[in-house]
Amino acid sequence: MVVIEDILKKNQLSVTDGRKKILELFISSEGALAHADIEEKTGENFDRVTVYRTLNTFVEKGIIHHIPTTDNSILYALCKDNCEAGHHHDNHVHFICDVCNKTICLDEVTVPTVQLPEGFRPSHAEMVVNGVCGDCK
Amino acid sequence: MVVIEDILKKNQLSVTDGRKKILELFISSEGALAHADIEEKTGENFDRVTVYRTLNTFVEKGIIHHIPTTDNSILYALCKDNCEAGHHHDNHVHFICDVCNKTICLDEVTVPTVQLPEGFRPSHAEMVVNGVCGDCK
DNA sequence: GCATTTTTGCAATAGTGTTGCAAGTTTTAA
DNA sequence: TTAAAACTTGCAACACTATTGCAAAAATGC
Numbered sequence: 001m002v003v004i005e006d007i008l009k010k011n012q013l014s015v016t017d018g019r020k021k022i023l024e025l026f027i028s029s030e031g032a033l034a035h036a037d038i039e040e041k042t043g044e045n046f047d048r049v050t051v052y053r054t055l056n057t058f059v060e061k062g063i064i065h066h067i068p069t070t071d072n073s074i075l076y077a078l079c080k081d082n083c084e085a086g087h088h089h090d091n092h093v094h095f096i097c098d099v100c101n102k103t104i105c106l107d108e109v110t111v112p113t114v115q116l117p118e119g120f121r122p123s124h125a126e127m128v129v130n131g132v133c134g135d136c137k
Numbered sequence: 138m139v140v141i142e143d144i145l146k147k148n149q150l151s152v153t154d155g156r157k158k159i160l161e162l163f164i165s166s167e168g169a170l171a172h173a174d175i176e177e178k179t180g181e182n183f184d185r186v187t188v189y190r191t192l193n194t195f196v197e198k199g200i201i202h203h204i205p206t207t208d209n210s211i212l213y214a215l216c217k218d219n220c221e222a223g224h225h226h227d228n229h230v231h232f233i234c235d236v237c238n239k240t241i242c243l244d245e246v247t248v249p250t251v252q253l254p255e256g257f258r259p260s261h262a263e264m265v266v267n268g269v270c271g272d273c274k
Numbered sequence: 275g276c277a278t279t280t281t282t283g284c285a286a287t288a289g290t291g292t293t294g295c296a297a298g299t300t301t302t303a304a
Numbered sequence: 305t306t307a308a309a310a311c312t313t314g315c316a317a318c319a320c321t322a323t324t325g326c327a328a329a330a331a332t333g334c
Contacts, residue, residue, distance in 0.1 A: 014280055014331050035321080047283050052322065054281095068205060068265065074321095093251055098260060106257075112249045114230055114264070119271030120243075123235060127251070127264045128205065134256030151300050151311060172290080184314050189291065191312095211290095 011061040018046050022054050023063070031102035032067050032077040032094075067094050067103055068126045077105050093127045099136035148198040155183050159191050160200070168239035169204050169214040169231075204231050204240060205263045214242050230264045236273035 004023050008015050021042050026033060033041075038051055055076060058064045067075040093109040096102070111127045141160050145152050158179050163170060170178075175188050192213055195201040204212040230246040233239070248264045 016281065016331075018282080048321090049284085049323080050282060057281095095253070095257060106254065109251055109253065111264075112251060114246055114249060114266065116232070116246065116266065116268075117243060117271065119274050120232060120268060121274060122266050122268035124267040125264065126266075127248075127262065129251065129253065129259050129263075130261040131253075131257060131259040134254065137256050137258060153300075153312065155313075185290090186292080186315080187313055194312095 007063065011063060013057065013061065018042075018050050018054055019057075021045070022051065023058070026064060026076070026078045031104050032075040034073055034075050067105070068128055069096070069103070075103050077103070080107060091125070093129055095133060096128060096130050097133035097136055098130055099132055102133065104133060144200065148200060150194065150198065155179075155187050155191055156194075158182070159188065160195070163201060163213070163215045168241050169212040171210055171212050204242070205265055206233070206240070212240050214240070217244060228262075230266055232270060233265060233267050234270035234273055235267055236269055239270065241270060 004020050004027070005015050007023060008019055013019060022038060025038060025041055035051060035055065038055070039046075039048060042051070055064070059066060059076070062079055064076045065079050067077055069075055091111050093106045093111055095104045095106050097104070106129075111125045113122070113125070116122060141157050141164070142152050144160060145156055150156060159175060162175060162178055172188060172192065175192070176183075176185060179188070192201070196203060196213070199216055201213045202216045204214055206212055228248050230243045230248055232241045232243050234241070243266075248262045250259070250262070253259060
C-alpha cells in the first residue's frame with residue numbers, strides 16, 4: 001500500500017517494515033489499540049522494544065494519540081488529519097464498550113466544558129464514557 | 138485519634154497500625170494519593186504489599202475511590218460519606234493542577250451528560266480536567 | 275554504491291502489582 | 305484475662321510493563 005508509506009514520509013519518518021505494519025494495523029482496526037494488542041497482531045515479527053518505540057514516535061509525530069482509560073492501561077488510536085506533531089486536536093469523547101471491550105473515538109462528540117470553582121483555570125479536559133456501543137446493543 | 142479507628146470499625150475492619158496510618162494520610166492530605174506517595178509518606182514502616190492490600194481493602198469498603206488519570210497511574214482519594222461498599226457515588230469531576238501536580242476531587246462539580254451517537258447507551262462517565270488550581274493561580 | 279543517519283534487536287534494568295505461605299496481631303467470647 | 309479463631313502482615317517469588325545503552329542492521333541522501 002502506497003498510502004501508508006506516504007503517511008510515514010509526510011511525517012519525516014524512515015519507512016521500515018515495523019512502522020508500515022503497525023500503521024496498517026491502526027488504519028484497519030476500528031477501535032483503539034493497546035501495546036499488547038499490537039504485539040499480538042503483528043505476530044512474533046517485532047521486538048517489544050521496537051513496538052514501544054514505534055508507538056512513541058507515532059505519538060510524537062501526531063499520527064496516533066493517547067487515550068485515557070479508567071483501568072490504568074495505555075491505549076492509542078489514529079489521529080484525524082487535523083492533528084499535527086506536538087499539537088493534538090483530539091478533544092473528543094472516548095467510549096469504552098462494556099460488552100465488546102472496544103475503545104472507540106467519538107470524533108463527533110466534543111468534551112463539554114464544565115463550571116469550575118472560583119480560582120480554577122482549565123487548560124484541557126478528557127472524558128471517557130462507558131456503556132454499550134452501537135454494535136453490541 | 139479516635140475518629141480514625143471508628144471509621145475502620147464502622148467498615149468491619151480490624152484496627153491495625155498500617156490501616157490507621159494510611160487512612161490518616163488520606164484524611165490529612167488535600168489531594169489524591171498514589172501508591173508511591175503513600176509508601177513515601179509512611180516512611181519505611183510498611184511493606185509494599187501491605188500498602189497495596191490496604192488500598193484495595195479501602196476501595197472495596199468504599200472508604201477511598203479510584204481516580205482515572207491521563208498518564209496511566211493509579212490515584213486514590215477519600216470517598217464522601219454517601220459512598221458505600223461496592224457502590225460508589227463518586228461521579229464528580231477530577232482536576233489535575235499543571236503547577237503543583239495535585240489531583241483534586243471537585244465534589245461539587247458533577248460529570249455532565251453528553252449526547253452519544255445512535256445506538257450507544259452510556260452506563261458511566263468520567264471526566265478529568267487539567268489546568269491551574271485555586272492555590273496556584 | 276557509499277557514507278551518513280536512523281532504526282532495530284538484544285541484554286540488562288527499573289517499576290508496578292500480585293500470590294502463597296508462615297509468622298504475627300487483632301478480635302471474639304468464655 | 306486468656307486462649308482459640310480469624311484476620312493481617314512481611315517475605316520471597318513471580319509476572320507484566322516499560323525504558324535505556326549499545327552494537328548490528330537497514331534506510332536515506334547524494
